[in-house]
Amino acid sequence: MKTFISVKESSLDSMLDERFGRAAYFIVVDTDSGEIVKSINNEYINDAHGVGIKAASIAVNENVDSVIGHNFGPKVLEVLKAAGIKMYTSEVKTIKDIIDDYKNNKLSATL
Amino acid sequence: MNIAIVSGKGGTGKTTLATGLAYTINANYIDMDAGEPNGRHFLDPEISKSIDCEVMIPENTDKCTYCGICANKCQFSALAVIEKTKKFMLFDDLCHHCGLCVEVCPVKDAIKEISKSIGKINSGIFNKQKNINFVEGVLKIGETSSVPLLEQIKSNLVKEQLNILDSAPGSACPVVSVIEAADFVVLAGEPTPFGLNDLEIVFELVKAMDKPVGLIINKYMGNDLLHDFSKRENVPILGTIPFDRSIAENYSKSINIAELQSKELKHISENLLKLTGYHYE
Numbered sequence: 070m071k072t073f074i075s076v077k078e079s080s081l082d083s084m085l086d087e088r089f090g091r092a093a094y095f096i097v098v099d100t101d102s103g104e105i106v107k108s109i110n111n112e113y114i115n116d117a118h119g120v121g122i123k124a125a126s127i128a129v130n131e132n133v134d135s136v137i138g139h140n141f142g143p144k145v146l147e148v149l150k151a152a153g154i155k156m157y158t159s160e161v162k163t164i165k166d167i168i169d170d171y172k173n174n175k176l177s178a179t180l
Numbered sequence: 181m182n183i184a185i186v187s188g189k190g191g192t193g194k195t196t197l198a199t200g201l202a203y204t205i206n207a208n209y210i211d212m213d214a215g216e217p218n219g220r221h222f223l224d225p226e227i228s229k230s231i232d233c234e235v236m237i238p239e240n241t242d243k244c245t246y247c248g249i250c251a252n253k254c255q256f257s258a259l260a261v262i263e264k265t266k267k268f269m270l271f272d273d274l275c276h277h278c279g280l281c282v283e284v285c286p287v288k289d290a291i292k293e294i295s296k297s298i299g300k301i302n303s304g305i306f307n308k309q310k311n312i313n314f315v316e317g318v319l320k321i322g323e324t325s326s327v328p329l330l331e332q333i334k335s336n337l338v339k340e341q342l343n344i345l346d347s348a349p350g351s352a353c354p355v356v357s358v359i360e361a362a363d364f365v366v367l368a369g370e371p372t373p374f375g376l377n378d379l380e381i382v383f384e385l386v387k388a389m390d391k392p393v394g395l396i397i398n399k400y401m402g403n404d405l406l407h408d409f410s411k412r413e414n415v416p417i418l419g420t421i422p423f424d425r426s427i428a429e430n431y432s433k434s435i436n437i438a439e440l441q442s443k444e445l446k447h448i449s450e451n452l453l454k455l456t457g458y459h460y461e
Contacts (some may be wrong), residue, residue: 113257116257116272118256119256119257119258119274120256120257122258122259122260122271122274123257124260126248126251126260129260129262129264130248132264144271147269148260148262148269151260151262151265151267151269152262152264152265152266152267153265180232
């Protein structure tokens with residue numbers, strides 16, 4: 070399964086970026102191997118509006134099964150829901166810890 | 181001739197002064213604070229016409245292939261397109277009605293533009309003897325941008341008449357739209373640190389747009405804040421209105437300031453007309 074995470078740095082030791090649309094990077098992680106399969110620089114980070122829509126659209130285009138963030142805005146929720154992508158929220162931790170939480174079903178699912 | 185009243189900070193007296201001036205010199209009053217128009221309370225107009233202001237927003241048709249080019253090209257991130265689940269999502273609070281999505285769409289007739297009302301433009305007269313025009317823009321609750329409404333109001337202004345344009349506060353797009361139409365800009369200043377701070381921001385905008393400008397000091401309490409600004413920036417002072425509780429009390433009763441401070445308003449009007457070179461009967 071592929072999951073999409075908002076991160077401060079492009080590494081498994083990085084912390085989760087609490088602002089989804091304005092995260093510095095997005096990473097796509099293979100949850101079975103626990104490895105980063107793709108790292109994406111957020112080119113929309115300084116846009117005035119619509120960064121959530123852009124970030125959600127990137128996740129949609131990466132064809133991921135789920136998205137992990139600290140919190141999602143209403144527009145992100147709307148886009149990801151329409152795409153049928155599962156959403157999970159987590160406390161700000163390292164990506165390694167979050168992947169462990171994911172595997173152990175410890176993340177909270179957003180409806 | 182269009183005279184715009186701006187202030188930066190809210191609550192400094194734009195509407196008080198704009199309606200007072202319109203009343204004093206029989207100028208058309210144009211309420212361009214479409215988010216919260218309230219000039220009508222001080223001019224008691226008779227509204228005879230109310231028209232819808234419409235903008236165009238995109239909608240996909242059954243020809244849409246969900247390729248997502250429109251969403252990628254949108255400068256305002258107003259679109260999200262999902263190929264897998266066949267979703268074309270417009271976030272219309274972000275849409276600027278530019279039509280780029282239609283232009284870049286590779287499929288003929290896959291996106292059509294439909295109209296949406298964002299508010300109303302009411303017009304009428306406020307002085308029955310002299311037929312002075314009253315116009316107000318009223319943005320619908322929930323709409324985020326009044327600019328298309330203001331542009332529509334501007335296209336119907338009679339240049340040969342004297343129009344007082346009452347602006348929204350701040351120094352963002354709606355204020356830019358008002359200043360753009362102005363032949364002269366009046367700063368409604370409040371002599372407080374907050375008033376000065378925001379006045380300086382909107383003054384930068386007026387300078388960048390290269391418009392002649394004058395200052396009215398409202399709620400004058402005897403300090404030098406705005407006099408210093410006037411000297412520093414070489415902005416002529418058109419007049420002052422004192423800080424007086426009775427003015428606020430009468431405002432709360434919808435009484436036009438020109439009825440109470442007629443001497444001050446006449447003095448300001450004379451200075452304003454001298455600077456703008458406009459003659460009126």
